[in-house]
Amino acid sequence: MNYRLLYFASLSDAAGRAEERVASEAGDVRALYAELAARHGFTFAPERLRVAVNGAFTDWDHRLADNDEVVFLPPVSGG
């Protein structure tokens, strides 16, 4: 399946890009993160991240559909 990834803050720096499209066999969010962490050298453990699919927070077991927009959110630091 094809997914659209958006990256922010230190994950964007690590990936060297703000977004990308990826073709992946990963069927859920957790598997997709493991694949991308290996590819881009992300050092965050999943417990330190939140995840959003198609603009809404969700959980790590969320089943993905073709063309989903997936975002792994590093710990926030607004304010």
Added chain:
Amino acid sequence: MFAISEAPIDTLRLQHGLEADGAGAVVCFEGRVRNYNEGRAVNGLSYQAYIELAEAEGRRIVEEARGRFEIERVSCVHRVGDLALGDVAVWAGVSAGHRAAAFDACRYVIDEVKARVPVWKREHYADGESGWLHPDGTPVSG
């Protein structure tokens, strides 16, 4: 109202938006860029947001404040982009019949925004380095 803003925050305009005949108390909070953090000299900050989700989560927080406190009006705006020392990074304001609810709701909004809204801060240090800040205060290089 909650918004992410690329333009400087117009605090006076936002204060006027809190006016209501039943508002006997108005509390506003301004989070500003300061010149140090964790013992390092800071020259400025950059903020980045996942705007779509930040605005949705911010609106949820504002609605929660309405439900929890006896208030008239509530709004909050967070800046993104490059900010200089003294610039307003986040503004939260509440009007209410009485001061206790206004203080409590304003505190609630700013605390929840800082904890939940997907906005990230990059500090630019006087020594030329910079780093993204995460909740434990540790900059991540990049």
